Amino acid sequence: MKPMDSEMLREQGHIMVDFIADYYKNLEDSPQDFPVLSQVQPGYLRDILPDSAPDHPEPLKELLHDVSKKIIPGLTHWQSPSYFAYYASSTSVAGFLGEMLNAGLSVVGFTWLASPAATELEVIVLDWLAKLLQLPDHFLSTGNGGGVIQGTGCEAVLVVVLAARDRIMKKVGKNSLSQLVVYASDQTHSSFRKACLIGGIHEENIRLLKTDSSTNYGMPPKSLEEAISSDLAKGFIPFFICATVGTTSSAAVDPLFPLGKIAESYGIWMHVDAAYAGNACICPEFREHIDGVENADSFNINAHKWLFANQTCSPLWVKDRYSLINALKTNPEYLEYKVSKREEVVNYKDWQISLSRRFRSLKLWMVLRLYGAENLRNFIRDHVNLAKHFEDCVAQDAHFEVVTTRYFSLVCFRLAPIDGDEDKCNDQNRELIATVNSTGKIFISHTALSGKFILRFAVGAPLTEEKHVTEAWQIIQKHATKFIHNKKN
Amino acid sequence: MKPMDSEMLREQGHIMVDFIADYYKNLEDSPQDFPVLSQVQPGYLRDILPDSAPDHPEPLKELLHDVSKKIIPGLTHWQSPSYFAYYASSTSVAGFLGEMLNAGLSVVGFTWLASPAATELEVIVLDWLAKLLQLPDHFLSTGNGGGVIQGTGCEAVLVVVLAARDRIMKKVGKNSLSQLVVYASDQTHSSFRKACLIGGIHEENIRLLKTDSSTNYGMPPKSLEEAISSDLAKGFIPFFICATVGTTSSAAVDPLFPLGKIAESYGIWMHVDAAYAGNACICPEFREHIDGVENADSFNINAHKWLFANQTCSPLWVKDRYSLINALKTNPEYLEYKVSKREEVVNYKDWQISLSRRFRSLKLWMVLRLYGAENLRNFIRDHVNLAKHFEDCVAQDAHFEVVTTRYFSLVCFRLAPIDGDEDKCNDQNRELIATVNSTGKIFISHTALSGKFILRFAVGAPLTEEKHVTEAWQIIQKHATKFIHNKKN
Ligand SMILES: Cc1ncc(COP(=O)(O)O)c(C=O)c1O
Ligand SMILES: Cc1ncc(COP(=O)(O)O)c(C=O)c1O
Numbered sequence: 001m002k003p004m005d006s007e008m009l010r011e012q013g014h015i016m017v018d019f020i021a022d023y024y025k026n027l028e029d030s031p032q033d034f035p036v037l038s039q040v041q042p043g044y045l046r047d048i049l050p051d052s053a054p055d056h057p058e059p060l061k062e063l064l065h066d067v068s069k070k071i072i073p074g075l076t077h078w079q080s081p082s083y084f085a086y087y088a089s090s091t092s093v094a095g096f097l098g099e100m101l102n103a104g105l106s107v108v109g110f111t112w113l114a115s116p117a118a119t120e121l122e123v124i125v126l127d128w129l130a131k132l133l134q135l136p137d138h139f140l141s142t143g144n145g146g147g148v149i150q151g152t153g154c155e156a157v158l159v160v161v162l163a164a165r166d167r168i169m170k171k172v173g174k175n176s177l178s179q180l181v182v183y184a185s186d187q188t189h190s191s192f193r194k195a196c197l198i199g200g201i202h203e204e205n206i207r208l209l210k211t212d213s214s215t216n217y218g219m220p221p222k223s224l225e226e227a228i229s230s231d232l233a234k235g236f237i238p239f240f241i242c243a244t245v246g247t248t249s250s251a252a253v254d255p256l257f258p259l260g261k262i263a264e265s266y267g268i269w270m271h272v273d274a275a276y277a278g279n280a281c282i283c284p285e286f287r288e289h290i291d292g293v294e295n296a297d298s299f300n301i302n303a304h305k306w307l308f309a310n311q312t313c314s315p316l317w318v319k320d321r322y323s324l325i326n327a328l329k330t331n332p333e334y335l336e337y338k339v340s341k342r343e344e345v346v347n348y349k350d351w352q353i354s355l356s357r358r359f360r361s362l363k364l365w366m367v368l369r370l371y372g373a374e375n376l377r378n379f380i381r382d383h384v385n386l387a388k389h390f391e392d393c394v395a396q397d398a399h400f401e402v403v404t405t406r407y408f409s410l411v412c413f414r415l416a417p418i419d420g421d422e423d424k425c426n427d428q429n430r431e432l433i434a435t436v437n438s439t440g441k442i443f444i445s446h447t448a449l450s451g452k453f454i455l456r457f458a459v460g461a462p463l464t465e466e467k468h469v470t471e472a473w474q475i476i477q478k479h480a481t482k483f484i485h486n487k488k489n
Numbered sequence: 490m491k492p493m494d495s496e497m498l499r500e501q502g503h504i505m506v507d508f509i510a511d512y513y514k515n516l517e518d519s520p521q522d523f524p525v526l527s528q529v530q531p532g533y534l535r536d537i538l539p540d541s542a543p544d545h546p547e548p549l550k551e552l553l554h555d556v557s558k559k560i561i562p563g564l565t566h567w568q569s570p571s572y573f574a575y576y577a578s579s580t581s582v583a584g585f586l587g588e589m590l591n592a593g594l595s596v597v598g599f600t601w602l603a604s605p606a607a608t609e610l611e612v613i614v615l616d617w618l619a620k621l622l623q624l625p626d627h628f629l630s631t632g633n634g635g636g637v638i639q640g641t642g643c644e645a646v647l648v649v650v651l652a653a654r655d656r657i658m659k660k661v662g663k664n665s666l667s668q669l670v671v672y673a674s675d676q677t678h679s680s681f682r683k684a685c686l687i688g689g690i691h692e693e694n695i696r697l698l699k700t701d702s703s704t705n706y707g708m709p710p711k712s713l714e715e716a717i718s719s720d721l722a723k724g725f726i727p728f729f730i731c732a733t734v735g736t737t738s739s740a741a742v743d744p745l746f747p748l749g750k751i752a753e754s755y756g757i758w759m760h761v762d763a764a765y766a767g768n769a770c771i772c773p774e775f776r777e778h779i780d781g782v783e784n785a786d787s788f789n790i791n792a793h794k795w796l797f798a799n800q801t802c803s804p805l806w807v808k809d810r811y812s813l814i815n816a817l818k819t820n821p822e823y824l825e826y827k828v829s830k831r832e833e834v835v836n837y838k839d840w841q842i843s844l845s846r847r848f849r850s851l852k853l854w855m856v857l858r859l860y861g862a863e864n865l866r867n868f869i870r871d872h873v874n875l876a877k878h879f880e881d882c883v884a885q886d887a888h889f890e891v892v893t894t895r896y897f898s899l900v901c902f903r904l905a906p907i908d909g910d911e912d913k914c915n916d917q918n919r920e921l922i923a924t925v926n927s928t929g930k931i932f933i934s935h936t937a938l939s940g941k942f943i944l945r946f947a948v949g950a951p952l953t954e955e956k957h958v959t960e961a962w963q964i965i966q967k968h969a970t971k972f973i974h975n976k977k978n
Contacts, residue, residue, distance in 0.1 A: 001860065001864050001867075002868075002951070002952075003579065003580075003581035003582070003583075003797045003860070003868050003951035004513060004568065004580065004581055004582060004951035004952050005582060006510045006511070006512075006513035006514040006517070007510070007514075008582050009506075009509065009510045009513060009582045009585060010506060010507065010510035012582060012586055013506035013509065013510065013585070013586065013589070014503055014506050016506075016586050016589050016590060016593075017498075017499060017502035017503050017505075017506055017589075018499065019590075019593075020498065020502065020589065020590065020593030020594075021495045021496070021498045021499035021502060022495070023495075023593060023594070024493060024495035024498060025495040025496075028495070037602075038602075038604065038605050038606070040605050040606075042601065042605070042609075042828055042831065042833055042834050043609070043833060044605065044609070045605070045606060045609035045610060045613060046609065046612075046613060049610075049613055051616075051617075052617050052620050052621075053614075053617040053618070053620070053621055053857040053858070053861075053862050054857070054858055054861045054862065055861050055862050055863050056861040056863060056864075057858075057859055057860055057861040057864060058858045058859065058861070060586070060859060063855060063858055063859060067590070070606075071606045071610065071851075072594075072606075073606075074604070074605040074606025074607075074609065075594060075596050075604050075605075075606050075607070076596060076602065076603055076604045076605075077596070078595060078596045078597055078604075079493065079594075079595050079596075086597075086603075086823070086824075089595065089597050089845070090492065091492075091493065091592070091595040092492035092493055093492070093493060093494060093497050093498045093501060094492075095592075096498060096502070096592050096593060096595075097501055097502070097505050097549070099588060099589070099591075099592035100502070100505050100506075100509065100588070100589055100592065101505060101508070101509065101556070102588075103580070103584075103585050103588035103589065103592075103799055104505075104508075104509030104512065104585060105509075105512070105561075105564060105568075106567060106568050106578065106580040106585075106799060106800065107564050107565060107566070107567045107568075108567055108575075108578050108800065112531065113526075113527075113565065114565055114575075115527065115563070115564045115565045115567075116527050116529050116531070116533065116534070116563045116564075116565070117527070117529075117534060117559075117560045117561075117562075117563025117564050118563075118564070120531075120532070120533070120534035120535065120563065121534060121538075121560065123535075124534060124535060124538055125542075127540075128540075128541050128542040129542070131541050131542070132541075132542055151640055151843060152843035152844065152845045153843075153844070153845070154842060154843040154844050154845070155842060155843055158842065162687060174667075174691060175667060177666065177689060178663075178664060189821075189844075190819035190820075190821045190844070191819070191843075191844055193819070194817065194819055194842075197816075198651060198687065198688065198842070199687065199688075199689060200666060200688060200689025202663060248821070248823060249822075249823055302845075304845070308492045310592055310595060311595065311597065311845060311847045312845055312847065327686075328683065330679035330680070330682070330683055331679070332678075332679045332737070333738075333935075333936055333937040334575070334737060334738055334934060334935065334936040334937075334945070335575075338923075339531055342531065344531055344532060345531050353643060353644060353647065353683075353687070353842065354640060354641035354642075354643040354644055354680075355641065355642070355643050355678075355679070355680055356578070356641045356642070356643070356791075356793070356800060356801055358800045358801065362560075366552060368542040368543070369542070369543055369546075369547045369552055370546055370547065370549060370552060371490065371492070371546055372542070372543045372544050372545040372546040372547070373542050373543065373544050374544050374545060375490050375545075375546060378490075379491075379492050434827075445823060446822075446823065447822055447823040448822040448823075456823070462491070462492035462493035463491075463493050
């Protein structure tokens with residue numbers, strides 16, 4: 001037995017392709033066999049797997065049998081057409097092929113030399129994507145900026161917090177860490193707070209500005225301005241603003257234009273986290289939501305969320321690549337090579353947390369080429385239209401209410417309160433979602449907005465069609481009758 | 490066109506399998522078509538790719554044609570049988586199939602609920618692997634510790650530095666950051682320094698203790714003891730030691746036993762980075778190199794380096810999972826679920842930097858099952874024996890010298906100096922490696938040890954056999970004749 005044998009790879013690879021193609025076929029044709037939200041109990045797997053690794057090889061057939069019988073029942077099927085939870089993490093045929101080819105070529109791309117194509121394609125493809133998003137020229141590789149694919153949105157925000165931190169520390173001295181202050185809204189993804197804590201920013205210096213329904217949960221520029229003034233007066237050093245386009249709870253949009261003006265006037269780094277909604281901005285009709293990105297220092301989207309790129313793929317663009325490189329570079333002798341210091345040579349190890357990195361741009365390149373920009377726009381439009389369809393259903397049922405203004409493919413809604421009883425309403429919505437998800441027929445998730453328990457219906461899985469949305473609504477309505485009936489009594 | 494279509498996935502997936510199987514076949518049969526180190530010049534790809542993404546779809550056939558003609562010439566072939574640079578990043582048929590299945594199922598594993606099997610299999614498989622490595626019981630999930638697959642070795646060291654930092658800060662107060670001190674040898678991977686800087690540790694408080702050939706570049710316990718005493722006397726707060734088993738330059742081994750005793754006596758967190766060599770410790774005859782790991786607080790290996798797991802896969806074990814979770818947890822409402830707080834439920838988002846994570850354990854499980862522990866041990870033994878064979882060749886040629894004691898599959902060697910002229914020797918070795926790599930027939934890398942320019946010959950690619958090693962040595966010898974001839978003059 002050898003670890004690599006091209007004919008064995010061929011034979012077993014074909015078996016695996018059929019296994020995966022069958023999975024997608026069955027996911028569509030036999031949904032009853034695939035509860036969208038896994039129905040297993042904690043510890044289920046320990047009971048049915050051995051305690052230790054086998055000494056001797058086991059046949060692929062047996063392994064795939066175990067995948068079907070033991071693993072798949074423990075999966076929550078993110079690619080199911082009836083998956084409407086969190087935000088989707090959408091794959092596609094092209095995204096899948098991209099992962100295959102990446103795993104097949106299996107090169108490492110930490111420096112240019114380690115595989116020049118891995119680096120150069122990333123530079124090029126991120127320029128392509130920047131153009132589709134109509135990002136300002138300073139984010140292109142041709143200026144001082146450039147793009148890099150981070151592993152995740154969390155890594156993206158972490159590296160820019162570090163770049164901004166080290167930039168300001170150079171000015172104010174490294175003993176000023178405890179005075180550094182950052183800003184975001186209370187809707188900002190938890191990864192922002194985590195990134196700041198990782199970077200040593202004091203927890204009490206993380207200002208999460210309050211939002212409410214009056215701005216549809218977008219950050220009020222006035223609050224930012226006031227917070228900065230007040231902090232400056234107290235001797236704090238404001239250095240970072242994280243704005244979000246498409247928050248995780250409700251897809252709220254922070255107003256980039258006024259926020260960017262404030263950031264600029266104080267010399268503060270502004271990052272725009274558009275992990276989910278940024279993908280939609282390749283469509284002209286959604287592009288307005290990132291108007292003002294011209295004033296940002298950095299911007300990221302998660303192409304694994306809604307650009308059909310399969311996990312993981314988080315393009316990040318920065319205005320000034322040197323601030324990133326200054327914060328993250330390493331120079332071990334064993335990675336030096338003749339042209340490593342040349343200005344035009346990119347070494348992505350210096351743009352990220354880790355050294356090792358896969359050929360990250362390959363699948364993004366394949367997604368863009370195998371679909372073309374126009375199809376990708378249409379995939380996104382289809383999802384938005386499906387969300388609109390769901391929103392219409394909700395709006396037409398007096399027992400329910402749509403809770404926030406919908407911009408993209410997420411609908412925030414709930415069973416409406418009866419006689420203004422918010423506590424009871426929260427309980428009923430809690431019960432409703434538990435019941436609905438326990439059917440295994442659909443999976444939706446929840447959030448809290450202004451203390452209210454809210455249901456989230458997010459469209460984004462690659463197999464979802466109108467019939468799945470209609471059916472989801474029928475399931476929700478059906479399980480809601482219990483509460484509606486109670487209402488009438 | 491739809492983003493997912495099971496029959497299209499099937500058809501195109503089969504084409505891709507053949508493309509990848511052919512790649513491996515050709516890599517073996519027609520090495521002249523695949524220069525191991527890519528011979529392209531910086532900027533080569535920009536000239537042959539369009540400036541923007543296509544509006545309309547392009548056929549897979551055309552894309553694969555471009556992969557062959559434009560991408561592959563820009564790859565450094567890490568899986569080539571004649572790849573001997575850095576450390577290998579070894580794939581295998583099982584590792585490749587694991588990546589395929591992971592990309593195919595495409596679930597997200599941030600919480601238990603998001604896909605219970607993804608979490609539970611990781612807990613189980615890391616227990617399996619811990620047992621193969623004979624790790625102490627406190628690293629198993631059944632105690633206070635447990636395992637987690639990090640994206641990379643860099644992430645592994647970062648998260649344990651953060652866990653240790655936050656543990657000590659709780660005791661000494663958050664304004665003491667500037668007094669925190671860390672220790673490692675000057676051979677420690679650059680990711681350690683980077684992790685410390687990310688965490689806000691002051692650069693001048695990173696003590697990289699000097700090593701030399703007298704300890705074969707292992708960290709001298711006496712230096713550590715002295716450094717700690719001296720720091721304590723000055724009011725510094727020592728809190729972290731990074732020991733390495735198998736350094737990146739020369740596969741040096743820090744003596745875990747005495748270092749661990751010191752760490753224990755001062756209550757300092759000791760991490761053991763065994764990214765490369767740790768994999769070999771599944772063989773009883775290499776296990777002694779991690780003797781003393783019982784006293785470590787954390788331990789990591791890179792299964793993508795030398796356990797045939799394909800990139801990326803960095804198992805990390807910690808003695809006290811709560812210190813990790815305390816440093817990295819987030820609790821957004823939208824990820825809460827009924828059993829999320831139950832003691833036996835693992836939410837891996839709280840064990841790592843990022844939120845999103847793939848079904849990371851799947852391929853490790855597949856590698857362990859499809860090969861079995863005994864084959865994996867033999868793959869490693871084969872590589873070590875090939876390195877031994879190369880070492881013998883070097884040792885038998887009086888013009889060359891083996892520079893360090895070889896423990897694993899890395900040979901550090903060089904053209905020997907003539908009349909003690911070290912500068913000339915460095916120049917000659919520099920020229921030799923440049924010439925040898927420019928043939929495209931093999932790829933070896935270099936490092937610096939005690940100021941000397943050293944050649945590294947690391948065996949680890951999955952297709953490498955004795956004939957490739959013999960041929961590599963012949964190529965090196967042939968290109969060395971120039972200097973040897975000069976010597977005689
Ligand atoms: C707005 C936003 N930012 C950041 C993230 C984190 O992205 P990742 O999971 O890739 O780290 C998410 C994920 O849901 C998100 O919705
Ligand atoms: C000893 C050691 N530690 C850590 C690393 C970093 O691992 P990764 O590239 O997975 O981040 C390496 C990689 O070469 C290594 O050799």
